[in-house]
Amino acid sequence: MTKIQNIGEQGLLEKLQRFCPSEIIGDDAAVLVTDPEQSLVVTTDMLVDGVHFSHVTTSPEDAGWRAAAANLSDLAAMGAYPLGITVGLGLPGDVNVSWVESLYQGMTECLQQYNTPIVGGDVVRSPVTTVSITAFGQVHPQKIIRRSAAKVGDAIVVTGVHGASHAGLQLLLNPEIGQNLTPAQKTALITAHQRPQPRLDVLPLLSTIFTFPRQIPIAGMDSSDGLADAVLQICRASGVGAVLDGEQIPLPPAFANWLTPEQALEYALYGGEDFELVLCLPPALAKNLIQMLDNNTAIIGTITSHPQVILKHQDEKIPDRVLTLSQGFQHFSQ
Amino acid sequence: MTKIQNIGEQGLLEKLQRFCPSEIIGDDAAVLVTDPEQSLVVTTDMLVDGVHFSHVTTSPEDAGWRAAAANLSDLAAMGAYPLGITVGLGLPGDVNVSWVESLYQGMTECLQQYNTPIVGGDVVRSPVTTVSITAFGQVHPQKIIRRSAAKVGDAIVVTGVHGASHAGLQLLLNPEIGQNLTPAQKTALITAHQRPQPRLDVLPLLSTIFTFPRQIPIAGMDSSDGLADAVLQICRASGVGAVLDGEQIPLPPAFANWLTPEQALEYALYGGEDFELVLCLPPALAKNLIQMLDNNTAIIGTITSHPQVILKHQDEKIPDRVLTLSQGFQHFSQ
Numbered sequence: 001m002t003k004i005q006n007i008g009e010q011g012l013l014e015k016l017q018r019f020c021p022s023e024i025i026g027d028d029a030a031v032l033v034t035d036p037e038q039s040l041v042v043t044t045d046m047l048v049d050g051v052h053f054s055h056v057t058t059s060p061e062d063a064g065w066r067a068a069a070a071n072l073s074d075l076a077a078m079g080a081y082p083l084g085i086t087v088g089l090g091l092p093g094d095v096n097v098s099w100v101e102s103l104y105q106g107m108t109e110c111l112q113q114y115n116t117p118i119v120g121g122d123v124v125r126s127p128v129t130t131v132s133i134t135a136f137g138q139v140h141p142q143k144i145i146r147r148s149a150a151k152v153g154d155a156i157v158v159t160g161v162h163g164a165s166h167a168g169l170q171l172l173l174n175p176e177i178g179q180n181l182t183p184a185q186k187t188a189l190i191t192a193h194q195r196p197q198p199r200l201d202v203l204p205l206l207s208t209i210f211t212f213p214r215q216i217p218i219a220g221m222d223s224s225d226g227l228a229d230a231v232l233q234i235c236r237a238s239g240v241g242a243v244l245d246g247e248q249i250p251l252p253p254a255f256a257n258w259l260t261p262e263q264a265l266e267y268a269l270y271g272g273e274d275f276e277l278v279l280c281l282p283p284a285l286a287k288n289l290i291q292m293l294d295n296n297t298a299i300i301g302t303i304t305s306h307p308q309v310i311l312k313h314q315d316e317k318i319p320d321r322v323l324t325l326s327q328g329f330q331h332f333s334q
Numbered sequence: 335m336t337k338i339q340n341i342g343e344q345g346l347l348e349k350l351q352r353f354c355p356s357e358i359i360g361d362d363a364a365v366l367v368t369d370p371e372q373s374l375v376v377t378t379d380m381l382v383d384g385v386h387f388s389h390v391t392t393s394p395e396d397a398g399w400r401a402a403a404a405n406l407s408d409l410a411a412m413g414a415y416p417l418g419i420t421v422g423l424g425l426p427g428d429v430n431v432s433w434v435e436s437l438y439q440g441m442t443e444c445l446q447q448y449n450t451p452i453v454g455g456d457v458v459r460s461p462v463t464t465v466s467i468t469a470f471g472q473v474h475p476q477k478i479i480r481r482s483a484a485k486v487g488d489a490i491v492v493t494g495v496h497g498a499s500h501a502g503l504q505l506l507l508n509p510e511i512g513q514n515l516t517p518a519q520k521t522a523l524i525t526a527h528q529r530p531q532p533r534l535d536v537l538p539l540l541s542t543i544f545t546f547p548r549q550i551p552i553a554g555m556d557s558s559d560g561l562a563d564a565v566l567q568i569c570r571a572s573g574v575g576a577v578l579d580g581e582q583i584p585l586p587p588a589f590a591n592w593l594t595p596e597q598a599l600e601y602a603l604y605g606g607e608d609f610e611l612v613l614c615l616p617p618a619l620a621k622n623l624i625q626m627l628d629n630n631t632a633i634i635g636t637i638t639s640h641p642q643v644i645l646k647h648q649d650e651k652i653p654d655r656v657l658t659l660s661q662g663f664q665h666f667s668q
Contacts, residue, residue, distance in 0.1 A: 027481050027571075028411035028555050029377035029471070036370030042453055043363035044468060046422035048460040077362035088380035088422070088466040119376055122466075126382040132422040132456075132466035134378060137363070147361055221362050237361075 004100070005093030009123050015097060019104040021117045030119035032083055038138035041080035045070050049129035057172040060099045062194040063131070064106025070224060071135035072114065072198035073275040077222040079145040079203060080137030084119035085111065087133055090126030103131070114200055143207070145279070150219035150238035154303040155286035159199050159277045160296045161192075161250045162227045163264060166271025168193030178258055185254035192252070196275040198222075202293070206279075209288045220279035228269040228323045230278040231301075231309050238280075242309045244301035244323070269311075269323065338434070339427030343457050349431060353438040355451045364453035366417050372472035375414035379404055383463035391506040394433045396528040397465070398440025404558060405469035406448065406532035407609040411556040413479040413537060414471030418453035419445065421467055424460030437465070448534055477541065479613070484553035484572035488637040489620035493533050493611045494630045495526075495584045496561045497598060500605025502527030512592055519588035526586070530609040532556075536627070540613075543622045554613035562603040562657045564612040565635075565643050572614075575642045578635035578657070603645075603657065 004012055034040060045067065047053060053063045068085065075082050087107070091100065107118065168189040171178050178186060199222070206218065219238055223230045227249065235242050246265055255264040280303055281289070290297040309323040338346055368374060379401065381387060387397045402419065409416050421441070425434065441452065450469075502523040505512050512520060533556070540552065553572060557564045561583070569576055580599055589598040614637055615623070624631040643657040 028408040029375045029414065029469075031412065031473070031475075031478060032374040032376060033475075034368055034372075034374050038368075040366040040368050040374065040417070040470070041363045042366060042418070042420055042468075042470065044420040044422050044454055044456050044466075046424055046456045046458045046460075046464070046466060048424055048458055048464075050461075051459050074362040078365065080363065083374070084376070086376055086378040086468050088378050088468075090380055090382055090464055120378055122378050122380045124380045124382055125385050126380075126464065127384075127462050128460060130380070130382075130424055130460065130464050130466075132378075132380060132464075134376075134420050134422075134468035135363075136374070136376065136470070139365075141365075141367075144365060 001096045001098060003094050004091055004097060007097060012097065012100065012123055015101060016104055016123070019108050019118055030084070032119060032136070034083065034138055037140060039141050039144065041075055041078045041137040041139055042134065043071055043074035044132065044134040047131045057169060058194070060102035061106035061109070064103040065110040065195055067131050067133050068107040068110040069196045069198050069275060071133045072110070072116070072200060073222045073224060075135055075137035076198050076200045076203060077145060077220060077277060078137070078139060079143045079206070079218070080139035081200065081203065082114050082116040082135060082137045084117050085133050085135045087118055087121040087131065089121065089123045090128065090130035091123065092127060092129065093125060095129060145218050145220045147219060147221050147234050147237035149217035150234050150240050150280040150303045152240055152303055152305045153282070154219065154280035155283040155299045156231065156242060156244070156301040156303065157279045157281065157286045157289060158223070158227065158250060158298060158300050159202055159279070159293060160274065161252050162223060162274045162276065163255065163267030163271045164189050164192035164252045165196060165273040166267050167252065167255070180257050181254050189252060189254060193273070196273065198275055199277045202277055205289060205292045209285050216282065218279055218281050220277055223274050223276045223278050224272065226270045226272040227274070227278065229325060232323060232325055234278065234280060235307065235309055239307065241304045241306040242301050243304055244309065244311045246311050246313045248298050248300045250296040250298050335430045335432060337428050338425055338431055341431060346431065346434065346457055349435060350438055350457070353442050353452055364418070366453060366470070368417065368472055371474060373475050373478065375409055375412050375471040375473055376468065377405055377408035378466065378468040381465045391503060392528070394436035395440035395443070398437040399444040399529055401465050401467050402441040402444040403530045403532050403609060405467045406444070406450070406534060407556045407558060409469055409471035410532050410534045410537060411479060411554060411611060412471070412473060413477045413540070413552070414473035415534065415537065416448050416450040416469060416471045418451045419467050419469045421452055421455040421465065423455065423457045424462065424464035425457065426461060426463065427459060429463060479552050479554045481553060481555050481568050481571035483551035484568050484574050484614040484637045486574055486637055486639045487616070488553065488614035489617040489633045490565065490576060490578070490635040490637065491613045491615065491620050491623060492557070492561065492584060492632060492634050493536050493613070493627060494608065495586050496557060496608045496610065497589065497601030497605045498523050498526035498586045499530060499607040500601050501586065501589070514591050515588050523586060523588060527607070530607065532609055533611045536611055539623060539626045543619050550616065552613055552615050554611055557608050557610045557612050558606065560604045560606040561608070561612065563659060566657060566659055568612065568614060569641065569643055573641070575638045575640040576635050576644070577638055578643065578645045580645050580647045582632050582634045584630040584632050
């Protein structure tokens with residue numbers, strides 16, 4: 001297998017150029033044309049081998065797909081359509097060239113769904129494989145989705161099931177679990193982890209249910225750090241609270257055969273990396289939106305003035321619960 | 335000293351927010367307003383501890399300054415004015431929080447000269463300190479500077495001395511050398527290494543010497559990888575060659591007391607990281623440009639049709655020499 005140290009930085013860059021539009025290569029920076037009247041939206045993510053992906057659970061294709069999807073999801077969460085991404089790669093010299101090509105293959109497979117090019121990058125030597133992606137998109141200023149725009153009375157919409165990505169990861173890490181799942185169910189959960197879809201498809205639907213210029217701001221973010229985190233962040237940024245109905249949170253059908261209701265809810269609330277959108281909008285418009293999406297979309301709660309996020313159950317014997325970030329992931333904690 | 339592992343990612347992000355404009359913080363992505371009619375320019379760089387900077391020669395402030403300057407220089411090399419940068423940071427948990435704050439301090443000191451904000455970022459755990467910067471700028475499509483636009487007969491202009499950054503690095507690595515330099519000369523060379531200036535100041539001058547819309551494209555790039563590399567890259571991209579006059583290359587005055595003429599020329603051609611602009615434009619306009627800049631600006635040669643870069647000397651006893659990239663830096667070679 002050819003190693004990077006055998007072909008050098010220049011040799012690797014030449015191999016990676018086939019993943020980039022040829023008219024963009026070869027200058028100090030890439031030039032992109034933006035639409036007038038649109039605002040530029042920028043987001044960045046860094047992924048480190050052994051911290052954010054691992055050879056056990058992630059092929060290079062999947063690592064590439066997931067890295068691209070996470071950044072496109074951040075754009076979708078702002079209401080923005082992607083223009084391009086840059087990729088910074090730090091690589092040990094003994095990494096196989098084919099590994100890097102597969103990483104780029106996975107990235108471009110995800111990006112090509114949205115005609116989004118890789119417009120630039122940097123390849124450097126590093127003791128640990130590191131992928132740094134910056135994505136650019138554009139959005140009309142009146143179509144920006146912000147965390148801070150939630151209003152009391154808004155319905156809280158989720159665009160898909162939650163908990164599937166975490167379940168898929170658990171199945172990859174512990175192949176002995178989930179014995180009573182069908183092979184198709186296992187595959188679906190693992191695919192949810194390996195090939196998450198950024199919900200850019202929701203943006204044109206939002207445009208159809210609002211008149212333009214939009215008078216009512218939409219609040220929202222993506223659920224990359226978990227559904228509980230998304231609702232809590234929106235409430236904190238908007239100075240509001242929320243009441244969630246635990247029964248309404250869409251779950252993967254396979255959970256019914258496998259997890260207790262309490263476990264399923266923990267996966268959905270704190271699992272993370274589902275990359276769905278969590279949106280707050282007036283109830284009538286929320287109903288319009290979910291009619292245009294599939295059955296996994298639901299109104300899961302309501303924005304309230306009381307600054308807490310309370311999870312209720314239809315079963316009155318289960319007490320209400322105040323959600324916190326305490327189960328959230330702290331990158332640096334030991 | 336407080337370590338990152340003591341305050342966690344969230345604690346560190348809160349400390350770093352003071353380096354970012356408050357209106358930009360707190361969403362999935364940053365929103366920037368671009369001018370209509372301008373193209374977006376994007377460039378990215380990754381820097382790894384022990385590969386691109388070291389605790390021996392680089393304080394965190396200087397590492398931050400240099401990282402920001404390198405990216406702004408890439409924008410200047412395209413003719414673009416900066417809009418903002420994003421910063422991805424990979425950090426071991428035992429890095430001091432003050433080190434990271436100093437890194438950001440150095441970045442913002444460089445950026446503030448050009449009113450350029452840090453508009454986003456990511457902080458993750460990593461076994462090795464890694465800094466990934468993506469810079470965005472804008473340029474009118476008719477003012478883009480490209481490597482591929484050099485024409486036979488163009489004068490080759492450099493906007494400043496070359497070799498100073500490499501000399502400064504040598505003085506930092508080997509304090510015993512340069513004994514016959516004055517303290518002021520040493521400081522000047524070390525500053526050239528630690529605090530390079532992106533040549534964004536040249537862009538408005540280019541606008542004044544050309545009528546707009548500009549009929550004549552300007553070729554150019556920055557000399558971050560060395561002056562020889564810049565001329566060779568421009569010639570390769572433009573399908574031309576060049577003849578350089580070795581005597582015309584501006585050198586730091588201190589070199590006369592310290593290096594042989596041959597050594598001085600090697601530093602200038604292959605030292606790298608001077609972050610000057612190397613521009614190709616018609617001779618009359620080149621003369622106008624250097625009159626507006628300081629004495630360290632010079633016409634160092636001419637673009638030719640013969641596809642080689644030849645270095646000539648006024649001393650006819652020294653034979654002409656064909657420049658190659660062979661002395662260039664190969665990141666992955668052992």
